[in-house]
Amino acid sequence: MSWLPTLVKACYFLAALLFILGLKRMSSPRTARGGIVWAGVGMLLAVLATFALPDLHHRGLILAAVLIGVAAAWWSGRRVAMTAMPQMVALYNGMGGGAAAGIGAVELVAHVRRAVIAVPDTSPLRPEAWALDALHQVPAVAPLSAVALVLGVLGALIGAVSFSGSLVAFAKLQGWMDRRFVFPGQRIVNLLVLLLALVHGAMLASGDLALPVIVAFFVFALLFGLLMTLPIGGADMPVVISLYNAFTGLAVAFEGYVLGNEAMIIAGMVVGAAGTLLTQLMAKAMNRSLGNVLFGSFGAAAGGAAQEISGAQKPIEAADAAVMMAYAERVAIVPGYGMAVAQAQHKVWEFAKLLIERGVKVKFAIHPVAGRMPGHMNVLLAEAGVPYDLIEDMDDINPEFPNIDVVLVIGANDVVNPVAKTDPASPIYGMPILDVAAAKHVIVVKRGKGTGFAGIENALFYADNTRMLYGDGQAAAGQLVSELKALDT
Amino acid sequence: MLDGFLALYIFMLAAFTGHEIIARVPVILHTPLMSGSNFVHGIVLVGAMIALGHATTPFETSLGFLAVLLGAGNAAGGYVVTERMLEMFKPSAGKPGGKA
Numbered sequence: 001m002s003w004l005p006t007l008v009k010a011c012y013f014l015a016a017l018l019f020i021l022g023l024k025r026m027s028s029p030r031t032a033r034g035g036i037v038w039a040g041v042g043m044l045l046a047v048l049a050t051f052a053l054p055d056l057h058h059r060g061l062i063l064a065a066v067l068i069g070v071a072a073a074w075w076s077g078r079r080v081a082m083t084a085m086p087q088m089v090a091l092y093n094g095m096g097g098g099a100a101a102g103i104g105a106v107e108l109v110a111h112v113r114r115a116v117i118a119v120p121d122t123s124p125l126r127p128e129a130w131a132l133d134a135l136h137q138v139p140a141v142a143p144l145s146a147v148a149l150v151l152g153v154l155g156a157l158i159g160a161v162s163f164s165g166s167l168v169a170f171a172k173l174q175g176w177m178d179r180r181f182v183f184p185g186q187r188i189v190n191l192l193v194l195l196l197a198l199v200h201g202a203m204l205a206s207g208d209l210a211l212p213v214i215v216a217f218f219v220f221a222l223l224f225g226l227l228m229t230l231p232i233g234g235a236d237m238p239v240v241i242s243l244y245n246a247f248t249g250l251a252v253a254f255e256g257y258v259l260g261n262e263a264m265i266i267a268g269m270v271v272g273a274a275g276t277l278l279t280q281l282m283a284k285a286m287n288r289s290l291g292n293v294l295f296g297s298f299g300a301a302a303g304g305a306a307q308e309i310s311g312a313q314k315p316i317e318a319a320d321a322a323v324m325m326a327y328a329e330r331v332a333i334v335p336g337y338g339m340a341v342a343q344a345q346h347k348v349w350e351f352a353k354l355l356i357e358r359g360v361k362v363k364f365a366i367h368p369v370a371g372r373m374p375g376h377m378n379v380l381l382a383e384a385g386v387p388y389d390l391i392e393d394m395d396d397i398n399p400e401f402p403n404i405d406v407v408l409v410i411g412a413n414d415v416v417n418p419v420a421k422t423d424p425a426s427p428i429y430g431m432p433i434l435d436v437a438a439a440k441h442v443i444v445v446k447r448g449k450g451t452g453f454a455g456i457e458n459a460l461f462y463a464d465n466t467r468m469l470y471g472d473g474q475a476a477a478g479q480l481v482s483e484l485k486a487l488d489t
Numbered sequence: 490m491l492d493g494f495l496a497l498y499i500f501m502l503a504a505f506t507g508h509e510i511i512a513r514v515p516v517i518l519h520t521p522l523m524s525g526s527n528f529v530h531g532i533v534l535v536g537a538m539i540a541l542g543h544a545t546t547p548f549e550t551s552l553g554f555l556a557v558l559l560g561a562g563n564a565a566g567g568y569v570v571t572e573r574m575l576e577m578f579k580p581s582a583g584k585p586g587g588k589a
Contacts, residue, residue, distance in 0.1 A: 099536070249530045277507075
C-alpha cells in the first residue's frame with residue numbers, strides 16, 4: 001500500500017491546479033460558469049482522497065460530519081433568495097474561518113496532551129520531550145515544530161476573528177442586529193482585547209501550552225472579531241466580508257502548513273492574496289481606505305453637524321411619472337438594493353422594455369457598490385434578463401446626466417446623495433456618487449420618508465427637479481407598467 | 490513536514506498567483522469571484538478531516554467534529570451560492586428580451 005499516500009498527494013496536486021484554473025476561468029464572464037465546476041471537481045477529488053489516507057481514524061464520525069454539513073449548507077444555499085447572497089457568503093466564509101480555528105485548537109490541544117503525558121515539567125519544544133512522547137503515545141502525527149506552532153497559532157487567531165466577525169456581518173446584513181453598535185472608548189477596548197489575544201498567542205507559540213491559556217486565547221480572538229465588526233455600518237459590510245474572506249484564506253494556508261498539506265497552503269494563499277486585492281478594489285470603489293472602513297466607524301463620529309437640508313419632498317403620481325418618461329427622449333434607471341429587496345427588477349425591466357418600444361433611449365446606471373457587494377446589482381439585473389449593453393458604469397454615465405431627461409431612481413439612496421459632494425461634515429463625504437441631480441428631472445421611487453442604509457438624510461429628495469413616487473418598489477413599478485400600457489389604448 | 494524554505498516558496502508563488510488572477514477582473518464579476526474564492530478556501534474541510542482523523546481524546550474529537558462540520562458547510566455552501574450566481578451569466582442573458 002505504499003503507493004496510496006503518493007496517490008493521495010497526486011490528488012491534492014490536481015485539486016490545487018483545478019482551483020487555480022477554476023478561479024482563472026471565473027474571472028471572465030464567458031468562462032465563469034465552467035470555472036466553478038472545475039474548482040468543484042478539485043474539491044471533490046481532495047475530499048475523496050483524504051478518505052483514502054491510511055492512518056485516518058474516526059472515519060464514521062468524519063463521514064457523518066461531512067454529510068450533515070454538506071446537507072445543511074446545500075439546502076440553505078439552494079433556497080436563499082438572490083438578494084440575500086452577500087450574507088450567505090459571509091456565513092459560509094465564517095464557517096471556513098471557524099474550521100481553520102478548530103484545526104488549530106485540535107492541534108494545540110493534542111500537542112499539550114502529548115507533552116503532559118510524556119514529561120510533565122519539560123518544555124514541549126525541547127526535542128527530548130518529543131522523543132519521550134513518542135515512547136508513550138501512539139504516534140499518529142509528528143509533533144509540531146517551532147515554525148508550525150507559530151503558524152498554527154497565527155492561523156487559529158485569524159480564523160477565529162474571521163469566524164466571529166463573519167457571523168456578526170451575517171447577522172447585520174440579515175437584519176438581526178442593530179446596524180451600528182458604538183460605545184465610548186471602543187477603540188481602546190478593541191485594542192486591549194486584540195493585545196490580550198496576541199499575548200496569549202505569543203505564550204502558546206513560545207511553548208506555554210497550558211489548557212487555560214489556549215481557552216483564553218480563543219476567547220479573546222473570538223471576542224476581537226465580534227468587537228471589531230460591531231461598529232461597522234451596513235454599507236461597509238461588503239468590504240468587511242471580502243476582508244474576512246481573505247483572512248480565512250490565510251488561516252487555511254497557515255493551518256495547511258501545520259498539517260503538511262500543500263493543497264491547503266496553495267488554495268488558502270491564493271484566496272488570501274486574491275481576497276486582499278478584491279478588498280482593496282472594493283474600498284477604492286467607495287473612495288475610502290481600508291483603515292477608514294475598519295476604524296472609521298461609518299456614520300458614528302462625523303466631525304461637526306451635518307448641513308441642514310431645507311425644502312420639502314414633492315410627491316408625484318404614477319400616471320404623471322409614466323407620462324413624463326413615455327415622452328422623454330432619454331431615460332436612465334438607477335436601481336438600488338431597495339429594488340432588489342422588493343423583487344421589482346422584473347417589473348422594472350418590463351417597464352424599460354415598454355419605453356424602448358416607444359423609442360425612448362433607456363440606460364441602467366449602476367453604482368460600483370449598488371446592492372450589497374460590488375457587482376451584486378449586475379447579477380440581480382442579469383437575473384431579470386436585462387442585457388449587458390443597456391447597463392452603464394458610474395464613470396461612463398456620470399458625464400451624460402445633463403443630457404438625460406428623466407432619471408428613475410428606484411430603491412437607491414446613498415449612492416445618489418449629492419451630500420457626498422457638498423457637505424464635508426457628512427460621513428459619506430468623498431464617496432463617488434451617480435450624479436443624477438444634474439439630469440433634467442428625477443423621479444425617486446421610495447417606500448417612505450426615512451433615511452437610507454447609512455442613516456443619512458438625502459438632499460436629492462428635496463431638490464427642485466426631484467419628484468417622489470411613494471410606494472413599494474414592486475407596486476410602483478407595476479403601476480408604471482400599467483399606466484404606460486394605458487397610454488397606448 | 491514541509492521544509493521551511495520550500496513552504497515559503499509555495500506561500501510566495503501562491504500569493505502571486507492569487508494576485509494575478511484577480512488583477513484584471515471586471516466589476517460585474519467581483520461578487521461571484523468573492524463567492525468563488527470563498528468556496529476554494531473550503532479546502533479547509535480536508536484539513537479538518539485530517540485533524541479529526543488523528544484526534545484521540547473526546548475533547549479533541551468533538552473539536553474536530555465541529556471543524557469538519559463547519560468546513561463541509563463552507564465548501565458545500567460556497568459551491569451552491571457561486572453556482573447559482575454564475576448561472577445568470579449564460580450567453581442568452583446578453584441578448585435583449587431574454588427571460589431568466
